[in-house]
Amino acid sequence: MxxxxxxxxxxxxxxxxxxxxxxxxxxxxxxxxxxxxxxxxxxxxxxxxxxxxxxxxxxxxxxxxxxxxxxxxxxxxxxxxxxxxxxxxxxxxxxxxxxxxxxxxxxxxxxxxxxxxxRERPRGALNIPGYRPAGIFSAGTAQRLVNIEGYMPGKEVVILGSGDIGLIMARRMTFEGAKVKVVAELMPYSGGLKRNIVQCLDDYGIPLKLSHTVVDIEGKEHVTAVTIAEVGPDRKPIPGTEERYTCDTLLLSCGLxxxxxxxxxxxxxxxxxxxxxxxxxxxxxxxxxxxxxxxxxxxxxxxxxxxxxxxxxxxxxxxxxxxxxxxxxxxxxxxxxxxxxxxxxxxxxxxxAHVIALAATDGARYTVPSTINVDRMSDLLTVRFRVGDVYKNSFVSVYFDDERVMHNQKRIMSPGEMEQIVLRKAQLAERPLLKTITVKIENE
Amino acid sequence: MYDVIVIGAGVTGSAVARELSRYDISTCVLEKCEDVCEGTSKANSAIVHAGFDAAEGTLMAKLNVRGNEMMDELSRDLDIPFKRNGSMVVCIHKEALDGLKELYDRGIKNGVKGLKILSREEALKMEPNLSENVQGALYAPTGGIICPFELNIAMAENAFENGVDFKFNTEVKDIKKGEDDLWHLQTNSGEYTARYVVNAAGVYADMIHNMVSADKIKITPRRGDYCLLDKQVGGHVSHTIFPQPTNLGKGVLVSPTVHGNLIVGPTAIDIDDKEGTNTTAEGIDDLISKAGNHIRNLPIRNVITSFAGLRAHEEHHDFIIGEIADAPCFIDCAGIESPGLSASPAIGEMVGNILKEKMNLKEKENFKATRKGIVRTEGLSVAQMNDLIKKNPAYGNIICRCEMITEGEILDAIHRPLGAKSLDGVKRRTRAGMGRCQAGFCSPRTMEIINRELGIPYEKITKSGGESVIVPTRTKEGSGNSATSLEGTRGEVTGA
Missing domain, CATH: 3.50.50.60 (FAD/NAD(P)-binding domain)
Known part of the structure; x- marks a missing residue:
């Protein structure tokens, strides 16, 4: 070789x-x-x-x-x-x-x-109760079967999780003549892009139920029905809120x-x-x-x-x-x-070398990268991060040690949409004692 | 007409079939599902129990200890993984320490070798992730772990290679003794007749028994929920860890599996439905809370799948093995619940001996006790892999990325005796689809291989037979891989 x-x-x-x-x-x-x-x-x-x-x-x-x-x-x-x-x-x-x-x-x-x-998070990792029949697919597997192999998993579909692949597949299955009955999302917000919710669900009248999860899967050989229920703040199902959907397919879009x-x-x-x-x-x-x-x-x-x-x-x-x-x-x-x-x-x-650590706090979940060697960085460096909740009219703040150097208001931020800031090399080079850059979300 | 018909191709039926294949008789196994190992045998703790648990003098005790003894040679003969990792019963309440001694004494009476009572310190030294509260433990070095699928499949394959017929998708609906003194078995695919019948029908063994006997029995499906954890955490414990038993069973164990995962389970919930293998949230929650009592920092968030199996529980809690008093030439293997997997080779031997005597059977000269398993590429050296790939390039093509299963292994699983016909059939023979992505990646690829090798159209490929089709129809465009449907589309366009 x-x-x-x-x-x-x-x-x-x-x-x-x-x-x-x-x-x-x-x-x-x-x-x-x-x-x-x-x-x-x-x-x-x-x-x-x-x-x-x-x-x-x-x-x-x-x-x-x-x-x-x-x-x-x-x-x-x-x-x-x-x-x-x-x-x-x-x-x-x-x-x-x-x-x-x-x-x-x-x-x-x-x-x-x-x-x-x-890869996609499978049913097993979600510990969804019920039977384990045919008809349960991760959304990406279904996408491959439909778009590459040319076969349909089923005609009546329930989707758990509002990740982008699930949203795209809701529309794709609809195009193929299937009835997508509901998209249930465990969290109080979607994990997918806003544009996909509009273009893949809203445009086709597919309901998105936030704070809902699957509590039962019926069907011994093939899926025959799925029951969803509302979840409380602890993300546990609330008894009495169960709704049963007859269906032959359950797609999962619950994280990558x-x-x-x-x-x-x-x-x-x-x-x-x-x-x-x-x-x-x-x-x-x-x-x-x-x-x-x-x-x-x-x-x-x-x-x-x-x-x-x-x-x-x-x-x-x-x-x-x-x-x-x-x-x-x-x-x-x-x-x-x-x-x-x-x-x-x-x-x-x-x-x-001058190496600066990046920290994400107060609603910012992480940053990529985690450290910056100022000598090796390019003139402009994009730092990407995600927020852990939905924030309306909040500020993305950047602190150089204790000094706030950026404070940009954003109309909306959600976990489904990656955020970014841009750091300039010149700005960092003039602060040789700078140890930590912190990204946080502030209300004001 | 067969000399013997065995009802059920689970681990019991397959063990019996293998024993009978030693003799010069015609034997047939009738199985209602599309493959072997589809019922109780496929969903259990995958443990070879040492044998200290069952009450002294019971068949359970005797056959468990005997089955355990047979396992080394059997696993070598059948080329299946088996490991004596040793088991520990852990006591976490000082006042319950006497219970360990009781188990120890029972084990000695049952003939279990090497039992030892460990102090708290000894137990923690052997198993550092035991709970802080551990007071002592019973250690059984003969306890082991095995792959239940491979044990079942290997015994069936070996029986088949020694001449036993297997009829799948064949469900026994009724049984009558005819005037010809033969058993007449009505099935969904016609009538079968036999001189002798062995009932190894698992949770349905009562229904089969009750077709021929006035002395009715009742098998209660006792559901057990399990969680299977990622191989990343498979080393959290190295022994099989039991709590102290209660009257509901041996409790929630935590054990490595022979393939390196960690298994946690089972619950014990009596139900009515003989196919009720659905897990419940309460069951799983119960499991997790109980397992946490004995194990420190149980990494439960590394779960890759949860499942439930049914134990064939009979109220007297012992195996019912032998000729039915009011139905001569009809042999029961009923109430085969835990430790049924451990005991299965011994159950096969016992039934073989019963029939040998009754039927005056002679051993065949050409019985072949050994079977070669699917070549496992995992753990082969680079040179060994390259030898294999040179002979068959399919071994160079990984299909299951999680378990690193090659196309060569899947082809072997499909084309060997009693080969796989479905995704689950491939999975249980090769482990393709058993890893952390749970077949998300490999299932379309495995379907392609099944389609190509067995000529089964995509729309007919199942997860595990019956109605479990994966993709029932084509897309509207009828695109995809089929050239014929593309032709059809073009034809329509031209016509318009």
Whole structure:
């Protein structure tokens, strides 16, 4: 097996954008490993439109959006392997993968970009009581069956969870002649984008019941009915509020979980809030040369932001590799690998570097990144975060240690929509003693 | 006409069938579901009990201890995973310490080897995540963990390879003794006749028994809810941890499974419905609160699925095994509740011996006691994997990302004797779909393989037979993978 400087795990939107920028940043030795039979990831089954408004200023379908990047990958001659599952990433960045043609093989990469995406939370993890018959699908699985395989899970549908895939599938199933009877959401707010609630539920008269959950599933072989009930502030069902819906299908859109099994076994440190790696301004994890982007880092709402973020990861990985090569060229005489030199050099540098921690409090749940090395940041750095509740006419405040430096009012913020602030390098560089930047939500 | 018909392809029926396949007779297993291991056998604690729990002198005690002894050789012969991880009964109330001694004494009388009473310190040393309140424990080194699916499937496969017929989707509706002195079994797919019948019908064993006997029995389905936890937390305990037993059973255990998950359960709720395997919120809540009494920081939020199984409880709480007094040549295996899985090989042996004597059976010369399981790619070295992939590239294609199950393993599951026909059939043979995403990722891929290999149209592929179809119809466009439907669409357009 050939060696590669950068191995990208996943050929979805994050992996593709990372590959393109790494190449453009000067790295010529890149390999994308994709487990599916095509590049594009989950976008291939997202045949609805609405993608690319930010990136391309036009409205594309998922496959069209993916193809914009796939074409660049092909034009730039970036190598990729399909049908290939990464089995292991070692802490030293040796990637072990497997496919039908090459068997099991290892690549000692100089840099690794984690772009594995996320998976859906299944019924089992929700502990929904009742039978376990056919007819229960996570929304994404149903989307694949409908849009790729061309088959319908059923005709009468109840959806639990108002995540974006569930909302999109409510409309898609309606287009296919199914009756979507209700969307029940455990929380008092939706986890999906406002525009999807309007365009996928409201436009088709599909009721959204907030603070509701499924309390029973009937049907021994196939789903025959689902009972939902209202939940109190403790999110426990309120007796007497049960409503029974006859149906043959239950779709679940109850959250996405970054798929970090490989990251964990590699020794990457995780943020328990995002279930994704903890990264610095370069989207680099605690393992030098291992970068993360897209839904494996934190779940996004818009693919445009995935592409932008992944582009930065790709560029930084390319920089890391060339830094390692320079270090190798200048100091390689003692026999250490270039990458090891770069790491050693990096550590020394970090000792004297100005590193600022980011904190999220008072309604802000997390930030990506978690730390900023001012010397290494770009002139403008986007920090993304989510809020933990619905906030109306509240302020996003940013504190440099105790000093409030940003205070922007927003008409509405909700957990389903990612928020962002932009930090300027100049602003941080002039504060050499700054230790912590705090993002919080304030009422006034 | 068969010499023997066994009703039920659960772990009991399959164990009996395997024993009978040693002899030169014709045997057939009738199963109402589409596969083996569809009832009680598929949803239980997956434990091989040591045998200290059942009352001295009962069949339960005797067959549990014997079944436990047989398990090492059997698991080797049938190539199935089995591990003696040892079990502990944990006492958390000082005043209940006498109970441990009582269990110890009972175990000694039952013939359980290696039992030991542990002090609080000894128990905590062996199992650091026991509750702070632990006062002492009974340790049984012979306790083990096994995969109930694989045990059941392997015994059935082995029986099949030794000549036993299996008829699936075949439900016995009525049984009469004919003038020809044969048993006539009416089923939904015609009549079967046999000289001898073995009733291994699980929760339905009373209905089968009562068809032929005036001495009625009643089997109460006793539901047990379980939670299965992610492999990430499979090492929370290394032994099978029981509370002290009560008159309702052995209580809520916490145990690693032989595949590295953590299992918590069961509850014990008597119900009427023999198919009532629905979990309830109360059941799961009850489970979680009880398990927390004995285990520190039980990582219950790592649950990947919950399920319920039914124990075939008979009021006298002992196995009913033997010829029915008023129905000669009709052998019951009824009331096979816990420790039925542990005892199953011994139940098979006992029924085999009963029939051997009654029918004067001769052992076949060509009986093959061994069976080769599906090649498990998990844990193979790179060189071993590459050998496998070179021979069959399907082993290089991962289908289930959570359990890392390859297409090669799924093809083996489908094409081997008594192969899988449904998603659950594949799942129970290979573990594809049993991981943390619970088949969200692999089910469309497994459906594609079933469609291709068995020629079953997508619309007919089921989760587990019967009405459990996954995708009953095509989309309006009739798009997707089928070339014929695309042709049809084009034809219409041209016609218009």
């Amino acid at each position: 050939k060696n590669y400087d950068i191995v990208i795990v996943g050929g979805g939107p994050a992996g593709l954008a990372a590959a393109v920028s790494a190449k453009k940043a000067g790295c010529d030795s890149i390999l994308i490993l994709e487990r599916d039979t095509e590049l594009g990831g989950i976008l291939n089954q997202c045949i609805h439109n609405g993608f690319g408004l930010h990136t391309f200023k036009e409205e594309l379908t998922g496959p069209e959006y993916a193809y914009r990047f796939i074409k660049q990958v092909l034009d730039l001659g970036i190598e990729y392997k399909l049908g290939t599952m990464v089995m292991d990433i070692a802490p030293d960045k040796t990637v072990t993968a497997m496919n039908r043609e090459d068997g099991m093989f290892t690549i000692p990469a100089k840099a690794v970009i984690l772009a594995m995406g996320c 979980i970054p798929e970090n099994e490989l990251s964990r076994s590699a020794g990457v440190e995780m943020n328990p809030v995002t279930s994704g790696p903890i990264v610095n301004e370069s989207l680099e994890t605690n393992i030098p040369g291992v970068f993360a982007c897209g839904n494996v880092l934190h779940v996004h709402d818009l693919v445009d932001y995935v592409s932008e973020e992944a582009g930065r990861a790709g560029e930084n990985a390319a920089k890391y590799v060339s830094g390692a090569e320079e270090a190798g060229a200048t100091q390689g005489a003692d026999g250490k690998s270039g990458a090891a030199q770069a790491e050693a050099g990096g550590d020394a540098e970090a000792g004297g």
